Amino acid sequence: GHGGGTAERQGPPAPERVLFPPTFSVSEIKNKQRRHFMFLRWKQQQRKEKLAAKKKLRKEREALGDKAPPKAIPKTIENQRVYDETTVDPDDEEVAFDEATDEFAPYFNRQTVPKILITTSDRPRGRTVRFCEQLATVIPNSHVYYRRGLALKRIIPQCIARDFTDLIVINEDRKIPNGLVLSHLPDGPTAHFRMSSVRLRKEIKRKGKEPTEHVPEVILNNFTTRLGHSVGRMFASLFPHDPQFIGRQVATFHNQRDYIFFRFHRYIFKSEKKVGIQELGPRFTLKLRSLQKGTFDSKFGEYEWIHKRREMDTSRRKFHL
Amino acid sequence: SPQVVWSMLGNRQFCSYKMTTKTQNFCRNEYNLTGLCNRSSCPLANSQYATVREEKGRCYLYMKTIERAAFPRRLWERVLLNKNYEKALEQIDENLIYWPRFIRHKCKQRFTKITQYLIRIRKLTLKRQRKLVPLRRKIERRERRREEKALVAAQLDNAIEKELLERLKQDTYGDIYNFPIHAFDKALQQQDAESESESDAEREEEDDEDVDKREFVEAEDSDLSDFEDMDKLETSSEEEQEEEEEVEQKASHSKSKGKTPLKGPARRKRPYIEIEYEEETEPITKTKAA
Numbered sequence: 001g002h003g004g005g006t007a008e009r010q011g012p013p014a015p016e017r018v019l020f021p022p023t024f025s026v027s028e029i030k031n032k033q034r035r036h037f038m039f040l041r042w043k044q045q046q047r048k049e050k051l052a053a054k055k056k057l058r059k060e061r062e063a064l065g066d067k068a069p070p071k072a073i074p075k076t077i078e079n080q081r082v083y084d085e086t087t088v089d090p091d092d093e094e095v096a097f098d099e100a101t102d103e104f105a106p107y108f109n110r111q112t113v114p115k116i117l118i119t120t121s122d123r124p125r126g127r128t129v130r131f132c133e134q135l136a137t138v139i140p141n142s143h144v145y146y147r148r149g150l151a152l153k154r155i156i157p158q159c160i161a162r163d164f165t166d167l168i169v170i171n172e173d174r175k176i177p178n179g180l181v182l183s184h185l186p187d188g189p190t191a192h193f194r195m196s197s198v199r200l201r202k203e204i205k206r207k208g209k210e211p212t213e214h215v216p217e218v219i220l221n222n223f224t225t226r227l228g229h230s231v232g233r234m235f236a237s238l239f240p241h242d243p244q245f246i247g248r249q250v251a252t253f254h255n256q257r258d259y260i261f262f263r264f265h266r267y268i269f270k271s272e273k274k275v276g277i278q279e280l281g282p283r284f285t286l287k288l289r290s291l292q293k294g295t296f297d298s299k300f301g302e303y304e305w306i307h308k309r310r311e312m313d314t315s316r317r318k319f320h321l
Numbered sequence: 322s323p324q325v326v327w328s329m330l331g332n333r334q335f336c337s338y339k340m341t342t343k344t345q346n347f348c349r350n351e352y353n354l355t356g357l358c359n360r361s362s363c364p365l366a367n368s369q370y371a372t373v374r375e376e377k378g379r380c381y382l383y384m385k386t387i388e389r390a391a392f393p394r395r396l397w398e399r400v401l402l403n404k405n406y407e408k409a410l411e412q413i414d415e416n417l418i419y420w421p422r423f424i425r426h427k428c429k430q431r432f433t434k435i436t437q438y439l440i441r442i443r444k445l446t447l448k449r450q451r452k453l454v455p456l457r458r459k460i461e462r463r464e465r466r467r468e469e470k471a472l473v474a475a476q477l478d479n480a481i482e483k484e485l486l487e488r489l490k491q492d493t494y495g496d497i498y499n500f501p502i503h504a505f506d507k508a509l510q511q512q513d514a515e516s517e518s519e520s521d522a523e524r525e526e527e528d529d530e531d532v533d534k535r536e537f538v539e540a541e542d543s544d545l546s547d548f549e550d551m552d553k554l555e556t557s558s559e560e561e562q563e564e565e566e567e568v569e570q571k572a573s574h575s576k577s578k579g580k581t582p583l584k585g586p587a588r589r590k591r592p593y594i595e596i597e598y599e600e601e602t603e604p605i606t607k608t609k610a611a
Binding site for chain 1: 448449451460464465467468470471472474475477478480481482484485486488489494495497498
C-alpha cells in the first residue's frame with residue numbers, strides 16, 4: 001500500500017528486477033516525499049563512500065611514507081584555463097618591438113607627463129560626482145570637468161589642444177556609475193568598460209585617511225595576453241612614471257577571469273617579511289567591453305576587440321585578458 | 322442622417338472609438354479633430370468634417386463632404402499642405418472657405434501643434450541621443466556571480482602584499498627601508514669571496530641599526546613619548562619619519578577610541594618583545610642573524 005513517506009522502503013519491489021543491472025533510479029519515484037527521502041538516503045551513502053575512500057587513501061599514504069605519490073593538485077578555473085594563443089611570453093621580441101612603437105611609447109620613454117580629464121555623462125547624480133572627485137584624488141594630475149551636454153567628439157580636439165593625455169568618461173545609469181570610457185588622447189586607443197561594485201570611500205570599512213598628493217605606485221596583476229597587455233599599459237599610462245615611495249600608496253589593477261579589480265591602499269612594511277596594507281580610496285571592478293583603435297568614435301571607429309557574448313562566453317574556462 | 326448617428330453612438334449605444342474616463346470622453350478615431358468625443362468633433366456623426374494629419378513629416382488636410390458620403394473609398398479628400406507655416410494656414414483657409422468656424426479654427430490649431438512637435442523631433446535627432454540598451458536578467462545575474470567568484474579567487478590582499486614584498490626584495494625602494502635579513506642577503510651576495518670577519522663586522526653594524534629600527538617599529542603600541550627619543554637615533558629621512566609618526570599617532574588614537582583596529586601598522590600586537598643587546602664579542606648575534 002501507499003504508506004507515509006517516512007516508512008522504510010527497500011529497493012526494487014519485484015524480485016526479477018534484481019537480476020538485471022539495476023535500472024531503478026531515485027528520480028523515477030513519483031511521490032515527492034518518498035523521492036526526497038530516497039534521495040537523501042542516496043546522498044548519505046555517497047558521502048559515506050567518499051569518506052571511506054578518503055580514509056583509505058590517507059592510510060595508504062601514511063603507510064607508504066616517503067614513497068607516496070605526490071598529492072594531486074586540485075583543479076581550479078585558473079588551472080584549467082583554455083590556453084590563449086595570444087599569451088605574451090616575457091621575452092617575446094615581437095611584443096617588445098610592438099610596445100616600443102605603439103601609442104604608449106612616448107609615455108614609457110618619459111616624453112610625456114600624464115594629464116587626465118575626468119568627466120561624466122549628462123547630468124550626473126550625487127554618487128557619480130562624489131566618485132569622480134575621489135577618483136581625481138587617487139590619480140595625480142587629473143581634473144574633473146562637468147559635461148553639460150557637450151559632445152565628446154567636440155571635446156576631444158580641445159583636450160588635445162590643452163595637452164591632456166587621457167580622457168576618462170564615467171557613464172551613469174539610475175544614479176550609479178556603471179560604465180567607464182578610457183581614451184588615450186593624442187590618437188590613442190579607447191577602451192570601454194562596464195563598471196560594477198563601486199564603493200566610495202565612506203562605504204569602505206576600516207579605511208584610513210584621505211589619499212595624499214604623493215604619486216602612488218602601480219601594480220598590474222595577471223595581464224597575460226596581448227589584449228591584456230595593451231589594457232595594462234593603458235592603465236599604467238594614467239599614472240606618472242616615478243612613484244614617490246615616501247607616500248607609501250599603491251594603486252592596484254588586478255585581473256582575474258576577465259574582471260579587473262581596482263584597489264587603492266597605503267602600505268607599511270612591518271618587517272622584511274610582513275607588510276600591512278590599509279585600504280583608502282574608492283574601489284571598483286571593470287570588465288572590458290570593447291577596445292577601439294582611435295579616439296572615441298562609436299560609429300565609425302575601428303574596433304580592435306569587442307566582447308561578443310554568443311561567441312566568447314561559450315566556455316567557462318576561456319578568458320581574454 | 323448625422324443626428325441619428327450621434328444619438329445612437331454618442332449617447333445610447335456602443336461606439337468602439339469612444340474611451341471613457343472619470344472626467345471626460347475621448348475618441349480614438351484617427352480622423353478626429355480634437356480627440357474628444359463630442360457632437361461637433363465626431364467624424365462619424367458629422368457629414369461635413371475636416372482634419373489635419375501628418376505622415377512622415379508632411380502635413381495633409383483631410384476633408385469629408387456630404388456628396389461623397391455614399392462612396393467610402395473616396396470619402397476623405399487629401400490636400401498636401403505647404404511646408405511654410407503661414408502659407409499652409411492660408412491653404413487651410415482657402416480649402417475650408419465657407420465651412421463652419423469651429424472646424425476651421427480647430428484645424429488650424431491642430432496644424433500648429435503638429436508643426437511644433439515636428440520641429441522638436443528634428444531638433445532632438447540632431448543632439449546626441451541616449452541609447453537604451455536592455456539588460457538581460459540572466460546575463461546580469463551570471464556576470465554578478467562570476468564577479469563575486471573572481472573576487473574570492475583573486476585574494477587581492479595577499480596578492481598585493483606579495484607583490485610589495487617582491488618589490489622590496491628586488492630593491493626597488495632603494496635605501497628607504499633597512500631590514501636586517503634583506504641587508505644580510507645583499508651583503509652575502511655582494512661579498513661572496515670575502516673573509517668571514519669582515520662580514521661579521523658588517524653584520525654587527527647592521528644589527529646596530531637593526532636594534533634601533535626594531536624598537537622604533539615596535540613602539541607603535543606604546544606612548545608617543547618614545548618616538549621623540551627614537552628621533553635622534555633614526556637615520557632615515559625625516560619626511561618618512563613624520564609619515565610614520567602620523568600613521569602611528571592615528572593608530573594609537575583610534576585604538577584609544579576603542580574602534581575596530583585599523584588594518585594597518587597597529588593591527589597586530591606582538592606576543593613577545595624582541596630585545597637585542599649588542600656585545601662586541603658575542604657569537605649569539607651571528608646565529609640570530611643567520
